[in-house]
Amino acid sequence: MSGPYRLDGGALDRSRRLAFRFDGRRLTGHSGDTLASALLANGIRLVGRSFKYHRPRGIFTAGSEEPSALVELRSGAYREPNTRATVAELFDGLEAASQNHLGSLRHDLLAVNDLLAPFLSAGFYYKTFMWPKSFWERVYEPAIRASAGLGRLSGEPDPDRYDKGFLHCDLLIIGAGPAGLAAALAAGRSGARTILADEDFVMGGRLNAETHEVDGGCGTTWAADAVRELASMEKVRLMPRTTVIGAFDHGIFGALERCTDHLAAAAGKPRQILWRVYTKRAILCAGATERPIAFGGNDRPGVMLAGAVRTYATRFAVGAGQRVGLFTNNDDGWRTAVDLAAKGVRVAAVIDVRDRAPVAAVPDARVRMNSQVTATRGRHGLNGIVLATGERIALDCLAVSGGWNPNVHLTCHQGGRPVWREAIAAFVPGGRLPGGMAVAGAAAGAFTTAAALAGGHRAAIAALGEFGRPPAGGDPPVASDEASDVTAFWHVRDSRGRAWLDLQNDVTVKDVAQSHREGFRSVELLKRYTTLGMATDQGKTANVLALAIVAGQSGRTIAETGTTVFRPPYTPVPIAALAGRARGRDFRPIRLTPSHHWAERQGAVFVEAGMWLRAQWFPRPGESHWRQSVDREVLQTRGSVGICDVTTLGKIDIQGRDAAEFLNRIYANGFARLAVGKVRYGLMLREDGIAYDDGTTARLGDHHFVMTTTTANAVLVFRNMEFARQCLWPGLDVHLISVTEQWAQYAVAGPNSRRLLEKLVDPEYDISNAAFPFMACGEIRVCGGTPARLFRISFSGELAYEIAVAARYGEALMEALMAVGEEFDAVAYGTEALGVMRIEKGHAAGNELNGQTTARMLGMQRMVSKKKDCIGNILSERPAMNREDGLELMGFTPLDRTEELTAGAHLLAPGASAETANDEGWITSVAYSPALGSSVGLGFIKDGHARVGETVRAWDALQGKDVPVEIVSPHFYDPDGERLRV
Amino acid sequence: MSDSALAARTPLDAYGRTIGTVTLAEIAGLALVSAAVPRDGDEAFAAALAGGFGAVRPAAGDSALGTQPATRVLGMQPDQVFILFEAPDPDQAVPTAAAALGSAAYVTDQSDSWAMLRMSGAGVRVALERICPLDLDEQAFPEGRVARTVMEHLSVIILRDGPDSFLLMSPRSSARSFRHAVELSVENASVP
Known part of the structure; x- marks a missing residue:
């Protein structure tokens, strides 16, 4: 395209015309444009409305520091608000929309807010909307939310894919301007593994925006050649469109790569990748950000940073205006006037606050030294400025330069605080830098091209030397030092109208002064009171200016005033990128039991148990309520036989000459004399004497045990045991390995369990009661030779076994068990029936082992052997844990058998008021017992065993229940254990 | 007794797939x-x-x-x-x-404890960058190296058994999640 604003030259591919829309208007640009440059090329200066006052806003910068040109990109579920037009790469079909206005962008009804500005100054919402109190939530807040805010969310799930990843390198170079390229060349040529990351889509940094010479030729060409050379190096990874967002511990950096944001469609690939980069050394070459000068009406579209105006002309071939003025306090600003004039753009005026001779000759421009801009004119865009002298100059673009701030952000992520350097009137990196980080180029305050090139080269050589890599590839590139003299100047005191500091948050010089007057004087308080430096730009163009104003107010220096703390991320990161691929079903892994697919085929209802999915019950046709299924499973198991997948229990293989001694120390009860071929129940204590896990351990050989733990504590128990093995008793010969995944294990419970198993167990194995009694174990074979393990243990209170085969046979064994069980009307039961039967039997489980439970409370105090030492033994003897009137695990039945008990109910004496002082205990587990025909509960109550037969109340305020219950034995079912020994 | 022998099922049901330049194949029977x-x-x-x-x-x-x-x-x-x-x-x-x-x-x-997946082909390292936190550069992780690590919350043993070939072992019960995580990495990293 061509037009009054499109210039010759630039780094555009003019053969590729890209069509796009802004607020529905069809426009065109070229490949190589950003949305911002394309809008300017189309003569569009008004691109949005400001956050608070709905002031017209234009494009202010040409980079990621943009505070003003925030737009919505794309449409539908893909719509993304608050996107900076200055970093949005133009593509064919891009849809963009201005944001934050009611009605059209030009006629925003909420611009009325600007008239109310005197009432909306800093901290206004802390002082107003105080009454009536109820109005805050119902009236004020919704109204404020409706009028403020930046852009609209789609309200739909983000349809894009995101990913994460891990990268490793010797040297990470952050920023690919002159310093970064020089560093990368030095590193790459020496063969170091190097990553060069840059947020731009074209590497080269300011070299692409300036007319500097490098090595006697065009700087832009030199940069392109350098990138080509780096791309050819095997050990160098170039990462354009990648922002290093944070410096974390031990040389780890976070980086966001925008993979498909510049494409019309992502084609199923991740839109963005959040990389974790492990580095040996890093060089920050992040450059510098230009800062404005505060003066009256300096937020008007058309007022831009001078370096940005130059970038648009040189790189993007766009004249930001047709009558451009310059307002500066430094030599660098003059280059904008010179470069624009050379491009044929009319430069109408140069205003320099310094009292000295003009820095350069600018043809046809009114040059005003020792002069200041006090006001701007125009409605939706600039049409003129007023100088302190009263002189009026017609302009449609004013390029402003207040000097440059090194991008020190990443140097502060580990607690470093930047230091003030008077010579350049800016903060430079200081204090403790993140480990392994060096800084080069403009980020270190070295503003000239020559200094940047040399600094980058030097930093790379130094970093390589630290890990013993000799430099290769010769001298750094040569350039000259441009004039860059600056005189600190922040604010035009004689401004007419509001002088703006933070364009994104509508913070003015007056707001900062007011904050100071009201006592919010620390920069951290100032930030929170005025919102200065918040949101997507984090005050990149505003902060230092505001600090200077604060310093001026308080009579301190800027160095004394200090900065706010810079934290990651450097630029915004979508929440979706932080989530990566962990969404929906893939939020976390799922563990499946060996019988899972079989259970699915039976229509099982599953429950999450940690990462496991376990069958909760198996509904049969005609069952409309889960209780029907569970009652049936319980009754059928107790009446004949039931089968339950118990693979999820932790299994630990323990071998060694000292394995028995090891277990003796791990468990509270004795294991040293457990016979081979026998299983024993064991209780584990924590160091503080509290019971934390229980299970059974089988002795398969003199030096070989296999332990089961609860499902929930499988990992914790293994970890604690490994700690004990390695750190507490390294002298023992004992070895542990998890076999949870190795074995598929099923409980086969009920009076017919033996008869069922006899049909599967190979005939040479005798599992009769005499040969294989209660608590026996052994290695056997099933189904014609498949090795298996059989344990005669019972959680249900019935004659029961657990049988284990290698996991690969798990599904087949389940099918075989059910097939041979048909003649016994065998039933598969889930975790719910398992729970009912263990409650009926009075076995403790997770609800009882809640981290507050002692062995005594569980009625197991005699299990804590005093003949040996074990973990937790000593501290379990603390008096308060052994009070005679302490809590004891008991059973509870409602006096009215039709009442349902609830877990969590507190136990109160009849007539006692419901308050903590009267609390006697609580109900831990409840179930409907088909065997007893009523609801039953387990729970802890003071001095329980002495109170059997007493009536108390199970009081549950959450469920609105107050049920009289009788204290009974916790063993509701077969208290003498006759059924499991037959 | 039952005379029908039990049929074995492998953790990944003999899974195999080639995506771009990367081939994924379950290793079973060892x-x-x-x-x-x-x-x-x-x-x-x-x-x-x-x-x-x-x-x-x-x-x-x-x-x-x-x-x-x-x-x-x-x-x-x-x-x-x-x-x-x-x-x-x-x-x-x-x-x-x-x-x-x-x-x-x-x-x-431990034969049944681990799902074993061989990942091989020219793009294998680029795909592994998306889930493996370890440095798999030839210098840092040459052929024959083995390590325990974590990928997508899952415990993984990784062995380099060729210049562009890795054997990954991850717990059997979460094999489906593991396969999905690896597959997705290959898909995400492959060139469209």
């Missing part, structure tokens, strides 16, 4: 045992390993090949190796290993 070294038994263990499998005992993080083609010994921790081998009878992994090592090691069957 025996895998852990062998722990009894206290003060290092010399005897090294001798037994050499005699029984023809392999030099690898340090933790390294692996060694045995005389049989499929045999590889993986150094898992200072006093433990995993031995991957072809057992004449897959149900007899422990007896076979125990016969080879005698009393020089405590042997435990």
Whole structure:
């Protein structure tokens, strides 16, 4: 395209015309444009409305520091608000929309807010909307939310894919301007593994925006050649469109790569990748950000940073205006006037606050030294400025330069605080830098091209030397030092109208002064009171200016005033990128039991148990309520036989000459004399004497045990045991390995369990009661030779076994068990029936082992052997844990058998008021017992065993229940254990 | 007794797929045992390993090949190796290993504990960048290196068994999640 604003030259591919829309208007640009440059090329200066006052806003910068040109990109579920037009790469079909206005962008009804500005100054919402109190939530807040805010969310799930990843390198170079390229060349040529990351889509940094010479030729060409050379190096990874967002511990950096944001469609690939980069050394070459000068009406579209105006002309071939003025306090600003004039753009005026001779000759421009801009004119865009002298100059673009701030952000992520350097009137990196980080180029305050090139080269050589890599590839590139003299100047005191500091948050010089007057004087308080430096730009163009104003107010220096703390991320990161691929079903892994697919085929209802999915019950046709299924499973198991997948229990293989001694120390009860071929129940204590896990351990050989733990504590128990093995008793010969995944294990419970198993167990194995009694174990074979393990243990209170085969046979064994069980009307039961039967039997489980439970409370105090030492033994003897009137695990039945008990109910004496002082205990587990025909509960109550037969109340305020219950034995079912020994 | 033998099911149901330049294939049917070294038994263990499998005992993080083609010994921790081998009878992994090592090691069957996935092809490292936190550069992780790590919350043992080939082992119960995580990495990293 061509037009009054499109210039010759630039780094555009003019053969590729890209069509796009802004607020529905069809426009065109070229490949190589950003949305911002394309809008300017189309003569569009008004691109949005400001956050608070709905002031017209234009494009202010040409980079990621943009505070003003925030737009919505794309449409539908893909719509993304608050996107900076200055970093949005133009593509064919891009849809963009201005944001934050009611009605059209030009006629925003909420611009009325600007008239109310005197009432909306800093901290206004802390002082107003105080009454009536109820109005805050119902009236004020919704109204404020409706009028403020930046852009609209789609309200739909983000349809894009995101990913994460891990990268490793010797040297990470952050920023690919002159310093970064020089560093990368030095590193790459020496063969170091190097990553060069840059947020731009074209590497080269300011070299692409300036007319500097490098090595006697065009700087832009030199940069392109350098990138080509780096791309050819095997050990160098170039990462354009990648922002290093944070410096974390031990040389780890976070980086966001925008993979498909510049494409019309992502084609199923991740839109963005959040990389974790492990580095040996890093060089920050992040450059510098230009800062404005505060003066009256300096937020008007058309007022831009001078370096940005130059970038648009040189790189993007766009004249930001047709009558451009310059307002500066430094030599660098003059280059904008010179470069624009050379491009044929009319430069109408140069205003320099310094009292000295003009820095350069600018043809046809009114040059005003020792002069200041006090006001701007125009409605939706600039049409003129007023100088302190009263002189009026017609302009449609004013390029402003207040000097440059090194991008020190990443140097502060580990607690470093930047230091003030008077010579350049800016903060430079200081204090403790993140480990392994060096800084080069403009980020270190070295503003000239020559200094940047040399600094980058030097930093790379130094970093390589630290890990013993000799430099290769010769001298750094040569350039000259441009004039860059600056005189600190922040604010035009004689401004007419509001002088703006933070364009994104509508913070003015007056707001900062007011904050100071009201006592919010620390920069951290100032930030929170005025919102200065918040949101997507984090005050990149505003902060230092505001600090200077604060310093001026308080009579301190800027160095004394200090900065706010810079934290990651450097630029915004979508929440979706932080989530990566962990969404929906893939939020976390799922563990499946060996019988899972079989259970699915039976229509099982599953429950999450940690990462496991376990069958909760198996509904049969005609069952409309889960209780029907569970009652049936319980009754059928107790009446004949039931089968339950118990693979999820932790299994630990323990071998060694000292394995028995090891277990003796791990468990509270004795294991040293457990016979081979026998299983024993064991209780584990924590160091503080509290019971934390229980299970059974089988002795398969003199030096070989296999332990089961609860499902929930499988990992914790293994970890604690490994700690004990390695750190507490390294002298023992004992070895542990998890076999949870190795074995598929099923409980086969009920009076017919033996008869069922006899049909599967190979005939040479005798599992009769005499040969294989209660608590026996052994290695056997099933189904014609498949090795298996059989344990005669019972959680249900019935004659029961657990049988284990290698996991690969798990599904087949389940099918075989059910097939041979048909003649016994065998039933598969889930975790719910398992729970009912263990409650009926009075076995403790997770609800009882809640981290507050002692062995005594569980009625197991005699299990804590005093003949040996074990973990937790000593501290379990603390008096308060052994009070005679302490809590004891008991059973509870409602006096009215039709009442349902609830877990969590507190136990109160009849007539006692419901308050903590009267609390006697609580109900831990409840179930409907088909065997007893009523609801039953387990729970802890003071001095329980002495109170059997007493009536108390199970009081549950959450469920609105107050049920009289009788204290009974916790063993509701077969208290003498006759059924499991037959 | 039942006379119908139990049918085995592999963790990934013989999964195999090629996406772009990367091929994923379940490795099944091999025996895998852990062998722990009894206290003060290092010399005897090294001798037994050499005699029984023809392999030099690898340090933790390294692996060694045995005389049989499929045999590889993986150094898992200072006093433990995993031995991957072809057992004449897959149900007899422990007896076979125990016969080879005698009393020089405590042997435990791990054949069914891990889903094994070989990932090979030109794009394999670029795909692994998306889930593997380890540095897999040839210098840092040469052929034969083995490590335990975490990928997408899942425990993984990774062995480089070729310039562009890795054997990944992850717990059997979460094999489906693991396969999905690896597959997604390959898809995400492949060139459209």
